[in-house]
Amino acid sequence: MTDAPAPDDIALYFTRSDGTYLCARWGRPIAPVVFGVEDATLATVKGAFEAVAELAGHEIAETDPELGSNVMMFFFRDWQELLGVPNLDRLIEGLGPLVERLEAADANQYRVFRFDDQGAIRACFVFLRVDEELSKVSADTLALSQVVQTMLLWSDLAFTERSPLARLEDGRTVLKPEVAAILRAAYDPVMPAVARDTSHALRLHARLTAGRLA
Known part of the structure:
Protein backbone atom coordinates (compact mmCIF):
# COMPACT_ATOMS: atom_id res chain seq x y z
CA MET A 1 0.00 0.00 0.00
CA THR A 2 1.34 3.43 -0.91
CA ASP A 3 1.76 6.15 1.68
CA ALA A 4 -0.86 8.88 1.94
CA PRO A 5 0.09 11.97 -0.11
CA ALA A 6 1.71 14.79 1.84
CA PRO A 7 -0.36 17.92 2.62
CA ASP A 8 1.55 19.94 0.01
CA ASP A 9 0.78 17.30 -2.63
CA ILE A 10 -2.90 17.32 -1.66
CA ALA A 11 -2.96 21.12 -1.86
CA LEU A 12 -1.79 20.98 -5.48
CA TYR A 13 -5.07 19.30 -6.43
CA PHE A 14 -6.97 22.41 -5.36
CA THR A 15 -4.52 25.26 -5.97
CA ARG A 16 -5.63 27.07 -9.09
CA SER A 17 -3.52 28.68 -11.80
CA ASP A 18 -4.00 32.09 -10.15
CA GLY A 19 -2.52 30.75 -6.90
CA THR A 20 -5.77 30.61 -4.94
CA TYR A 21 -6.91 27.51 -3.05
CA LEU A 22 -10.48 26.34 -3.59
CA CYS A 23 -12.17 23.01 -2.96
CA ALA A 24 -15.91 22.54 -3.20
CA ARG A 25 -18.08 19.44 -3.07
CA LEU A 152 -15.24 18.05 -6.65
CA LEU A 153 -14.09 21.43 -7.82
CA TRP A 154 -10.50 20.40 -8.49
CA SER A 155 -7.83 22.87 -9.55
CA ASP A 156 -7.89 23.82 -13.23
CA LEU A 157 -4.34 22.41 -13.29
CA ALA A 158 -5.03 19.21 -11.33
CA PHE A 159 -5.23 16.85 -14.28
CA THR A 160 -3.63 18.77 -17.14
CA GLU A 161 -0.44 16.72 -16.99
CA ARG A 162 -1.56 13.69 -14.99
CA SER A 163 -4.59 11.48 -15.18
CA PRO A 164 -6.83 10.77 -12.20
CA LEU A 165 -6.93 7.15 -13.42
CA ALA A 166 -4.66 4.13 -13.33
CA ARG A 167 -4.75 0.89 -15.30
CA LEU A 168 -4.49 -2.39 -13.41
CA GLU A 169 -2.57 -5.42 -14.64
CA ASP A 170 -5.83 -7.08 -15.65
CA GLY A 171 -6.64 -4.14 -17.92
CA ARG A 172 -9.28 -2.50 -15.72
CA THR A 173 -9.26 1.26 -15.31
CA VAL A 174 -9.68 2.61 -11.77
CA LEU A 175 -9.16 5.84 -9.87
CA LYS A 176 -5.63 6.34 -8.64
CA PRO A 177 -5.54 5.42 -4.94
CA GLU A 178 -4.59 8.95 -3.82
CA VAL A 179 -7.36 10.54 -5.93
CA ALA A 180 -9.92 8.11 -4.54
CA ALA A 181 -8.70 8.75 -1.00
CA ILE A 182 -8.81 12.54 -1.38
CA LEU A 183 -12.30 12.35 -2.85
CA ARG A 184 -13.55 10.17 -0.01
CA ALA A 185 -11.91 12.41 2.61
CA ALA A 186 -13.38 15.56 1.06
CA TYR A 187 -16.88 14.10 1.50
CA ASP A 188 -16.30 13.16 5.13
CA PRO A 189 -19.19 14.76 7.05
CA VAL A 190 -16.76 16.56 9.35
CA MET A 191 -15.20 18.39 6.40
CA PRO A 192 -16.63 21.66 5.05
CA ALA A 193 -18.51 21.73 1.76
CA VAL A 194 -16.25 24.54 0.54
CA ALA A 195 -12.76 25.59 1.61
CA ARG A 196 -10.56 28.47 0.47
CA ASP A 197 -7.51 28.02 2.69
CA THR A 198 -4.65 25.55 2.39
CA SER A 199 -5.27 24.41 5.97
CA HIS A 200 -8.02 22.36 4.33
CA ALA A 201 -5.30 20.20 2.75
CA LEU A 202 -3.91 19.53 6.23
CA ARG A 203 -7.34 18.37 7.34
CA LEU A 204 -7.68 16.14 4.29
CA HIS A 205 -4.30 14.63 5.08
CA ALA A 206 -5.44 13.97 8.63
CA ARG A 207 -8.52 12.17 7.33
CA LEU A 208 -6.39 10.07 4.98
CA THR A 209 -4.00 9.18 7.78
CA ALA A 210 -6.88 8.33 10.12
CA GLY A 211 -8.37 6.11 7.43
CA ARG A 212 -5.11 4.22 7.02
CA LEU A 213 -4.80 3.69 10.75
CA ALA A 214 -8.44 2.68 11.27
Whole structure:
Protein backbone atom coordinates (compact mmCIF):
# COMPACT_ATOMS: atom_id res chain seq x y z
CA MET A 1 0.00 0.00 0.00
CA THR A 2 1.34 3.43 -0.91
CA ASP A 3 1.76 6.15 1.68
CA ALA A 4 -0.86 8.88 1.94
CA PRO A 5 0.09 11.97 -0.11
CA ALA A 6 1.71 14.79 1.84
CA PRO A 7 -0.36 17.92 2.62
CA ASP A 8 1.55 19.94 0.01
CA ASP A 9 0.78 17.30 -2.63
CA ILE A 10 -2.90 17.32 -1.66
CA ALA A 11 -2.96 21.12 -1.86
CA LEU A 12 -1.79 20.98 -5.48
CA TYR A 13 -5.07 19.30 -6.43
CA PHE A 14 -6.97 22.41 -5.36
CA THR A 15 -4.52 25.26 -5.97
CA ARG A 16 -5.63 27.07 -9.09
CA SER A 17 -3.52 28.68 -11.80
CA ASP A 18 -4.00 32.09 -10.15
CA GLY A 19 -2.52 30.75 -6.90
CA THR A 20 -5.77 30.61 -4.94
CA TYR A 21 -6.91 27.51 -3.05
CA LEU A 22 -10.48 26.34 -3.59
CA CYS A 23 -12.17 23.01 -2.96
CA ALA A 24 -15.91 22.54 -3.20
CA ARG A 25 -18.08 19.44 -3.07
CA TRP A 26 -21.73 18.88 -3.86
CA GLY A 27 -24.20 20.32 -1.38
CA ARG A 28 -27.12 18.25 -2.69
CA PRO A 29 -27.73 14.82 -4.25
CA ILE A 30 -26.58 14.60 -7.85
CA ALA A 31 -29.13 13.90 -10.57
CA PRO A 32 -27.20 13.25 -13.80
CA VAL A 33 -28.43 13.10 -17.38
CA VAL A 34 -26.39 12.28 -20.49
CA PHE A 35 -27.03 13.44 -24.06
CA GLY A 36 -25.66 12.25 -27.38
CA VAL A 37 -24.67 8.64 -26.64
CA GLU A 38 -26.04 5.20 -27.39
CA ASP A 39 -27.67 3.08 -24.70
CA ALA A 40 -24.52 1.02 -24.05
CA THR A 41 -22.44 4.12 -23.39
CA LEU A 42 -25.24 5.64 -21.34
CA ALA A 43 -25.17 2.60 -19.05
CA THR A 44 -21.40 2.93 -18.72
CA VAL A 45 -21.63 6.60 -17.74
CA LYS A 46 -24.44 5.96 -15.25
CA GLY A 47 -22.39 3.13 -13.76
CA ALA A 48 -19.44 5.48 -13.32
CA PHE A 49 -21.63 8.02 -11.53
CA GLU A 50 -22.96 5.33 -9.21
CA ALA A 51 -19.50 3.94 -8.44
CA VAL A 52 -17.87 7.31 -7.73
CA ALA A 53 -20.82 8.55 -5.69
CA GLU A 54 -20.72 5.38 -3.61
CA LEU A 55 -16.99 5.86 -3.06
CA ALA A 56 -17.59 9.41 -1.88
CA GLY A 57 -20.57 8.42 0.24
CA HIS A 58 -22.75 10.86 -1.69
CA GLU A 59 -26.35 10.38 -2.80
CA ILE A 60 -27.65 10.04 -6.35
CA ALA A 61 -31.23 11.14 -7.01
CA GLU A 62 -33.62 10.69 -9.90
CA THR A 63 -34.33 14.41 -10.11
CA ASP A 64 -33.20 17.70 -8.63
CA PRO A 65 -36.13 19.79 -7.29
CA GLU A 66 -34.66 22.99 -8.76
CA LEU A 67 -33.20 21.93 -12.11
CA GLY A 68 -34.60 18.48 -12.77
CA SER A 69 -31.10 17.28 -13.64
CA ASN A 70 -28.16 19.05 -12.03
CA VAL A 71 -25.39 17.22 -13.89
CA MET A 72 -25.74 17.44 -17.66
CA MET A 73 -23.16 15.68 -19.82
CA PHE A 74 -23.18 16.38 -23.55
CA PHE A 75 -21.35 14.33 -26.20
CA PHE A 76 -21.09 15.86 -29.69
CA ARG A 77 -18.83 16.25 -32.74
CA ASP A 78 -18.77 20.02 -33.20
CA TRP A 79 -18.94 22.88 -30.70
CA GLN A 80 -21.51 24.62 -32.88
CA GLU A 81 -24.00 21.87 -31.99
CA LEU A 82 -24.33 23.40 -28.53
CA LEU A 83 -25.88 26.52 -30.00
CA GLY A 84 -28.78 24.40 -31.23
CA VAL A 85 -29.58 22.82 -27.86
CA PRO A 86 -32.92 24.28 -26.70
CA ASN A 87 -32.63 26.64 -23.71
CA LEU A 88 -28.96 25.85 -23.10
CA ASP A 89 -28.17 29.53 -23.50
CA ARG A 90 -30.41 30.14 -20.47
CA LEU A 91 -28.32 27.77 -18.37
CA ILE A 92 -24.91 28.81 -19.68
CA GLU A 93 -24.42 32.56 -19.68
CA GLY A 94 -22.44 33.77 -22.69
CA LEU A 95 -22.80 30.46 -24.54
CA GLY A 96 -22.02 31.95 -27.96
CA PRO A 97 -18.70 33.59 -26.98
CA LEU A 98 -17.79 30.47 -24.98
CA VAL A 99 -18.27 28.27 -28.04
CA GLU A 100 -16.08 30.65 -30.06
CA ARG A 101 -13.29 30.45 -27.46
CA LEU A 102 -13.45 26.66 -27.28
CA GLU A 103 -13.36 26.37 -31.06
CA ALA A 104 -10.37 28.71 -31.26
CA ALA A 105 -8.56 26.63 -28.63
CA ASP A 106 -9.46 23.37 -30.43
CA ALA A 107 -10.69 22.12 -27.05
CA ASN A 108 -12.33 18.73 -26.71
CA GLN A 109 -13.79 19.14 -23.23
CA TYR A 110 -15.06 21.81 -20.87
CA ARG A 111 -16.89 21.89 -17.55
CA VAL A 112 -19.06 24.62 -16.08
CA PHE A 113 -19.94 24.59 -12.37
CA ARG A 114 -22.69 26.46 -10.56
CA PHE A 115 -22.67 27.02 -6.80
CA ASP A 116 -25.20 27.65 -4.04
CA ASP A 117 -25.14 30.53 -1.57
CA GLN A 118 -22.66 28.68 0.66
CA GLY A 119 -20.30 27.91 -2.23
CA ALA A 120 -21.13 24.21 -2.54
CA ILE A 121 -21.68 22.75 -6.01
CA ARG A 122 -25.31 22.88 -7.14
CA ALA A 123 -24.91 22.06 -10.85
CA CYS A 124 -22.31 20.95 -13.37
CA PHE A 125 -22.39 20.98 -17.17
CA VAL A 126 -19.89 18.74 -18.99
CA PHE A 127 -19.20 19.25 -22.70
CA LEU A 128 -17.24 16.62 -24.62
CA ARG A 129 -16.37 17.12 -28.27
CA VAL A 130 -15.60 13.62 -29.48
CA ASP A 131 -12.61 14.37 -31.70
CA GLU A 132 -9.96 11.92 -32.86
CA GLU A 133 -8.24 11.99 -29.48
CA LEU A 134 -11.34 11.27 -27.39
CA SER A 135 -12.49 8.66 -29.92
CA LYS A 136 -9.47 6.57 -28.96
CA VAL A 137 -10.47 6.53 -25.29
CA SER A 138 -12.66 3.64 -24.14
CA ALA A 139 -16.12 4.52 -22.86
CA ASP A 140 -15.42 3.30 -19.32
CA THR A 141 -12.16 5.25 -19.08
CA LEU A 142 -13.72 8.44 -20.44
CA ALA A 143 -16.77 8.12 -18.20
CA LEU A 144 -14.77 7.51 -15.01
CA SER A 145 -12.38 10.37 -15.77
CA GLN A 146 -15.20 12.83 -16.40
CA VAL A 147 -17.34 11.77 -13.45
CA VAL A 148 -14.55 12.12 -10.89
CA GLN A 149 -13.91 15.64 -12.22
CA THR A 150 -17.56 16.57 -11.58
CA MET A 151 -17.58 15.36 -7.97
CA LEU A 152 -15.24 18.05 -6.65
CA LEU A 153 -14.09 21.43 -7.82
CA TRP A 154 -10.50 20.40 -8.49
CA SER A 155 -7.83 22.87 -9.55
CA ASP A 156 -7.89 23.82 -13.23
CA LEU A 157 -4.34 22.41 -13.29
CA ALA A 158 -5.03 19.21 -11.33
CA PHE A 159 -5.23 16.85 -14.28
CA THR A 160 -3.63 18.77 -17.14
CA GLU A 161 -0.44 16.72 -16.99
CA ARG A 162 -1.56 13.69 -14.99
CA SER A 163 -4.59 11.48 -15.18
CA PRO A 164 -6.83 10.77 -12.20
CA LEU A 165 -6.93 7.15 -13.42
CA ALA A 166 -4.66 4.13 -13.33
CA ARG A 167 -4.75 0.89 -15.30
CA LEU A 168 -4.49 -2.39 -13.41
CA GLU A 169 -2.57 -5.42 -14.64
CA ASP A 170 -5.83 -7.08 -15.65
CA GLY A 171 -6.64 -4.14 -17.92
CA ARG A 172 -9.28 -2.50 -15.72
CA THR A 173 -9.26 1.26 -15.31
CA VAL A 174 -9.68 2.61 -11.77
CA LEU A 175 -9.16 5.84 -9.87
CA LYS A 176 -5.63 6.34 -8.64
CA PRO A 177 -5.54 5.42 -4.94
CA GLU A 178 -4.59 8.95 -3.82
CA VAL A 179 -7.36 10.54 -5.93
CA ALA A 180 -9.92 8.11 -4.54
CA ALA A 181 -8.70 8.75 -1.00
CA ILE A 182 -8.81 12.54 -1.38
CA LEU A 183 -12.30 12.35 -2.85
CA ARG A 184 -13.55 10.17 -0.01
CA ALA A 185 -11.91 12.41 2.61
CA ALA A 186 -13.38 15.56 1.06
CA TYR A 187 -16.88 14.10 1.50
CA ASP A 188 -16.30 13.16 5.13
CA PRO A 189 -19.19 14.76 7.05
CA VAL A 190 -16.76 16.56 9.35
CA MET A 191 -15.20 18.39 6.40
CA PRO A 192 -16.63 21.66 5.05
CA ALA A 193 -18.51 21.73 1.76
CA VAL A 194 -16.25 24.54 0.54
CA ALA A 195 -12.76 25.59 1.61
CA ARG A 196 -10.56 28.47 0.47
CA ASP A 197 -7.51 28.02 2.69
CA THR A 198 -4.65 25.55 2.39
CA SER A 199 -5.27 24.41 5.97
CA HIS A 200 -8.02 22.36 4.33
CA ALA A 201 -5.30 20.20 2.75
CA LEU A 202 -3.91 19.53 6.23
CA ARG A 203 -7.34 18.37 7.34
CA LEU A 204 -7.68 16.14 4.29
CA HIS A 205 -4.30 14.63 5.08
CA ALA A 206 -5.44 13.97 8.63
CA ARG A 207 -8.52 12.17 7.33
CA LEU A 208 -6.39 10.07 4.98
CA THR A 209 -4.00 9.18 7.78
CA ALA A 210 -6.88 8.33 10.12
CA GLY A 211 -8.37 6.11 7.43
CA ARG A 212 -5.11 4.22 7.02
CA LEU A 213 -4.80 3.69 10.75
CA ALA A 214 -8.44 2.68 11.27
